[in-house]
Amino acid sequence: MAWKVIEGNSFGYDIMKQRYLNQCCQVNSVAPSTVWIGLREEIGELVSNSFSYIGDGTSTLFWLDDWLGYLLVDKCGVPFFMRDSLTQTVADYFFEGVWHFTQTFVNSFPQIVCDILLLPIGGKDARFWKPSLQGKVSSVLAFAHHGHKFPRVSWGSWIWEPFIPVRRSLVCWRLLHDRMPNYDRLIRHGLVAPNWCPICKRDAETAEHIFWNCVCVQQAWAIFLTWFDFSQGLQELDIHSFLVAAWNRQLSSQISMLWKAGIINMIWAIWTERNSCIFDSKKFSSKHILQHVKVAFLENDMNFKHLGTMKNAWTDYVVLRNIGVKGRVAPPPEFISVSWWPPITPWMKVNTDGSALGVPGEIASGGVFRDHWGWVR
Numbered sequence: 001m002a003w004k005v006i007e008g009n010s011f012g013y014d015i016m017k018q019r020y021l022n023q024c025c026q027v028n029s030v031a032p033s034t035v036w037i038g039l040r041e042e043i044g045e046l047v048s049n050s051f052s053y054i055g056d057g058t059s060t061l062f063w064l065d066d067w068l069g070y071l072l073v074d075k076c077g078v079p080f081f082m083r084d085s086l087t088q089t090v091a092d093y094f095f096e097g098v099w100h101f102t103q104t105f106v107n108s109f110p111q112i113v114c115d116i117l118l119l120p121i122g123g124k125d126a127r128f129w130k131p132s133l134q135g136k137v138s139s140v141l142a143f144a145h146h147g148h149k150f151p152r153v154s155w156g157s158w159i160w161e162p163f164i165p166v167r168r169s170l171v172c173w174r175l176l177h178d179r180m181p182n183y184d185r186l187i188r189h190g191l192v193a194p195n196w197c198p199i200c201k202r203d204a205e206t207a208e209h210i211f212w213n214c215v216c217v218q219q220a221w222a223i224f225l226t227w228f229d230f231s232q233g234l235q236e237l238d239i240h241s242f243l244v245a246a247w248n249r250q251l252s253s254q255i256s257m258l259w260k261a262g263i264i265n266m267i268w269a270i271w272t273e274r275n276s277c278i279f280d281s282k283k284f285s286s287k288h289i290l291q292h293v294k295v296a297f298l299e300n301d302m303n304f305k306h307l308g309t310m311k312n313a314w315t316d317y318v319v320l321r322n323i324g325v326k327g328r329v330a331p332p333p334e335f336i337s338v339s340w341w342p343p344i345t346p347w348m349k350v351n352t353d354g355s356a357l358g359v360p361g362e363i364a365s366g367g368v369f370r371d372h373w374g375w376v377r
């Protein structure tokens with residue numbers, strides 16, 4: 001969206017460009033809009049990583065756009081107080097196929113004139129983003145451009161799974177980034193809201209409270225964790241340390257899928273139930289939360305059968321029985337018959353093998369020599 005604002009190639013984006021950006025595509029106004037604050041951070045980054053291509057020159061500013069790979073106002077040392085008045089486009093200096101410069105400009109900046117004369121011109125004016133071969137910003141390229149700026153987190157791949165609906169993962173993602181619109185956060189951002197938990201109506205509604213510490217919510221968590229035989233006490237943990245402990249559990253593939261989906265569905269169901277308390281005046285019920293989660297278990301298991309099997313052990317059976325899901329038994333191990341024949345005397349037989357940890361990577365190999373009795377030599 002920030003790119004479309006810079007390009008200004010439609011009526012709406014053109015209005016935003018004229019309203020919020022000056023002629024150098026720099027922000028000249030702060031609008032009271034949360035959307036605009038997000039865009040504003042991106043505009044400078046996009047402008048500094050893009051360049052203008054000259055077509056007919058009608059929408060490229062001669063002095064203020066970087067169509068030469070540098071700004072002419074900087075190269076020519078134009079004082080800052082004069083820059084806003086330099087509104088001439090490239091087309092003002094290039095018409096009927098010929099450049100029109102004053103003699104003073106040519107004498108003062110011969111190198112710049114050479115750069116301009118060597119520039120190919122034709123078609124329409126356009127802006128190209130340097131990191132892209134096509135010159136356009138796509139979501140994938142924008143992510144790759146920004147991705148390295150953010151620390152890698154262990155739960156990144158944990159919450160985004162094909163068997164979990166994205167909108168539910170998103171609630172978990174927002175919680176982990178302290179972006180849930182709970183009352184405490186709304187008050188911190190200057191909004192008028194009641195400063196109490198709509199579930200227990202006692203404590204302040206922080207994210208930690210609503211998703212973990214609230215007495216009513218803890219009842220639901222206690223039952224959920226019993227289902228999965230999670231032994232650590234609720235009082236010893238906060239929501240973040242619980243999630244880290246949850247991610248590090250070693251489980252069979254079927255139980256792991258249900259465990260992940262269950263936690264994210266719990267967080268989502270708590271939030272849904274909390275909203276029902278506020279907007280539908282319903283009474284909070286931990287039973288409703290657990291029902292939501294159990295229904296989600298069945299949906300998960302039905303739609304993603306191919307994703308895992310249980311460990312053929314009593315512990316997995318108990319978990320599956322607790323949550324009402326049928327176990328998918330792991331196939332029995334396959335035995336492959338392997339035989340070795342000794343060489344005839346006086347020959348030795350050598351058997352070798354090797355492996356590599358990636359390409360390039362560490363490699364190792366080994367071998368064993370045996371005689372006709374099978375003894376190692």
Ligand SMILES: [Zn+2]
Nearest residue numbers: 197199200214
């Ligand atoms: Zn509460």
